[in-house]
Amino acid sequence: MEEPTDTRGGTAENPAFSIVVEVGEADIDVLGHANNVAYLRWIQDVAVAHSEAVGLSFAKYRELGGVFVVSRHEIDYLRSALRGERLEVRTWIPTAMAAKVVRCTEVRRASGEVVVRAQTVWGFIDTARARPVRIPDPVREAFGMPRTKRASSVSGEGP
Numbered sequence: 001m002e003e004p005t006d007t008r009g010g011t012a013e014n015p016a017f018s019i020v021v022e023v024g025e026a027d028i029d030v031l032g033h034a035n036n037v038a039y040l041r042w043i044q045d046v047a048v049a050h051s052e053a054v055g056l057s058f059a060k061y062r063e064l065g066g067v068f069v070v071s072r073h074e075i076d077y078l079r080s081a082l083r084g085e086r087l088e089v090r091t092w093i094p095t096a097m098a099a100k101v102v103r104c105t106e107v108r109r110a111s112g113e114v115v116v117r118a119q120t121v122w123g124f125i126d127t128a129r130a131r132p133v134r135i136p137d138p139v140r141e142a143f144g145m146p147r148t149k150r151a152s153s154v155s156g157e158g159p
Helices: 036-053 057-062 138-144
Strands: 017-022 066-077 086-098 100-108 114-125
Touching: 017 036, 036 066, 036 086, 036 100, 036 114, 057 066, 086 138
Parallel strands: none
Antiparallel strands: 017 086, 066 114, 086 100, 100 114
16 A cells, blocks of 8 residues: 555644544553554544544434445554553545545554554445445545535435
């Protein structure tokens, strides 16, 4: 996957979003640091929280007839996080295509040191047909993505 164009995260139109997590006992593996699966969960958690923060709850996605699903994760584990550490999980969307987006995520210590850097490809699917469809304009607007020239709903109905 290509390097993100903005590793600081976000733009004025599409700002980065972050949550803080604490590395808990359940996150620790046999080596005494956060397990890879914990990072994956935090990557999903921040994406869901970002979506909800811009007004796109699962109920809203259902109303629009579609939802984002993961088609690819690429994760670089740069350093280990330890039990009790508080980490900022920051995400932003540098690239939006017709039916998918690339979402970047960084996990950082309070010092700003990057622990994990990830890119995830999220495809937008019609929930009734389980097929890729264009990302509706209300979703693009909520995240600050460019508008499409197509209908504003998954069902194909106009605005």
